[in-house]
Amino acid sequence: MTVRDVQQIIEEWAPPDTAMERDNVGLQVGDPLSRVRGILVALDVTGSAIEEAGRRRANMIVSHHPLLFHPLHAITPRNHVSRCAIALVRKRIALFSAHTNLDAARGGTSFALASALGLVVRDFLQTPARQMNKIVTFVPPTHVEAVARAMEDAGAGKIGAYDGCSFRTSGTGTFQGKKTSHPAVGRQGKREDVPEVRIEMILPRHKADAVIQSLQKAHPYEEVAYDLYPLDNSAAEYGMGAVGELAHPVPLRSFLGTISKALAIPAPKYCGNPRQTVRRVAVCGGSGGDLIDLAVAAGADVFVTADLRYSSFHDAEGRIALVDAGHYETEFPVVPAIVARLRREFRRRGVSAPVAAARSTNPVRYCLT
Numbered sequence: 001m002t003v004r005d006v007q008q009i010i011e012e013w014a015p016p017d018t019a020m021e022r023d024n025v026g027l028q029v030g031d032p033l034s035r036v037r038g039i040l041v042a043l044d045v046t047g048s049a050i051e052e053a054g055r056r057r058a059n060m061i062v063s064h065h066p067l068l069f070h071p072l073h074a075i076t077p078r079n080h081v082s083r084c085a086i087a088l089v090r091k092r093i094a095l096f097s098a099h100t101n102l103d104a105a106r107g108g109t110s111f112a113l114a115s116a117l118g119l120v121v122r123d124f125l126q127t128p129a130r131q132m133n134k135i136v137t138f139v140p141p142t143h144v145e146a147v148a149r150a151m152e153d154a155g156a157g158k159i160g161a162y163d164g165c166s167f168r169t170s171g172t173g174t175f176q177g178k179k180t181s182h183p184a185v186g187r188q189g190k191r192e193d194v195p196e197v198r199i200e201m202i203l204p205r206h207k208a209d210a211v212i213q214s215l216q217k218a219h220p221y222e223e224v225a226y227d228l229y230p231l232d233n234s235a236a237e238y239g240m241g242a243v244g245e246l247a248h249p250v251p252l253r254s255f256l257g258t259i260s261k262a263l264a265i266p267a268p269k270y271c272g273n274p275r276q277t278v279r280r281v282a283v284c285g286g287s288g289g290d291l292i293d294l295a296v297a298a299g300a301d302v303f304v305t306a307d308l309r310y311s312s313f314h315d316a317e318g319r320i321a322l323v324d325a326g327h328y329e330t331e332f333p334v335v336p337a338i339v340a341r342l343r344r345e346f347r348r349r350g351v352s353a354p355v356a357a358a359r360s361t362n363p364v365r366y367c368l369t
Contacts, residue, residue, distance in 0.1 A: 002034060011098075062096050124243070137219070246281065249278060272302065
């Protein structure tokens with residue numbers, strides 16, 4: 001198992017193309033071909049996390065928050081980022097980060113938070129548009145099924161709970177090969193009019209390269225004609241936040257106790273009537289203040305997130321209960337989710353490298369008097 005193999009496992013779950021613009025995800029430090037002896041999964045890259053990796057003899061850290069987010073003009077021990085980068089290089093520890101792409105993944109940050117709070121997740125709170133493409137190609141009737149299946153296997157043709165979705169129309173293709181051509185149908189220098197089938201399939205934007213490569217490999221023609229169109233459609237497998245329901249309705253006061261216990265936060269900030277009934281809950285791990293209106297539209301009784309502005313609590317009055325449960329606390333549940341996924345994939349592949357969750361890297365402390 002190499003660093004690149006680990007990267008591919010996580011990016012299959014959380015494709016880098018689904019990350020927000022200007023986010024810095026992927027391999028940040030290290031050789032992608034290095035053999036992995038052990039992995040430490042952490043929310044943040046800190047000096048203590050790097051020391052823990054060393055004690056555990058782990059030569060790779062998988063983090064949620066990227067260490068290298070802004071360009072570095074110098075690498076000296078004068079600041080936290082540079083000190084960590086130097087330590088990683090010295091100890092030969094690779095660093096891979098999955099940030100907003102993991103936030104957008106089904107089963108990612110917000111889904112892990114929902115699970116920690118005992119919710120049965122129904123769907124994303126938001127599915128951003130313009131995540132899909134449509135591919136169109138033209139195939140002789142003898143190879144329609146082979147080409148369509150190849151594109152399906154690469155990720156095309158999935159719409160919601162349906163696979164193998166396509167639209168096909170018959171027509172006539174024309175071409176004339178030059179002297180350097182090797183036509184699969186007809187002869188060089190002769191205009192050919194041949195029956196062809198137009199195949200149209202939808203696909204996630206980040207799978208476009210893989211689908212095109214599979215199309216070209218399966219297609220019998222020497223030169224493959226295809227069109228790729230950007231769509232405004234949203235991708236059902238990627239989004240932000242999550243909406244779910246409790247098994248039984250409870251008063252807000254009781255649900256606040258659940259949050260406090262599940263996330264190990266002594267005093268979550270909130271607004272709302274402590275006696276109001278809570279059944280439907282919207283969540284967003286990390287900073288989700290921009291999704292409040294969507295939580296209201298989804299019919300949620302309460303929205304759990306972090307980093308809420310003071311004005312947001314005023315604006316929510318009479319519309320929805322808000323809970324600010326802390327940035328670290330609402331994102332940390334994704335750490336054991338990453339650990340579980342990597343361990344499961346390692347077992348499937350017969351890999352024995354240990355995977356562990358780092359001790360808390362939360363820089364925030366609470367003073368209770």
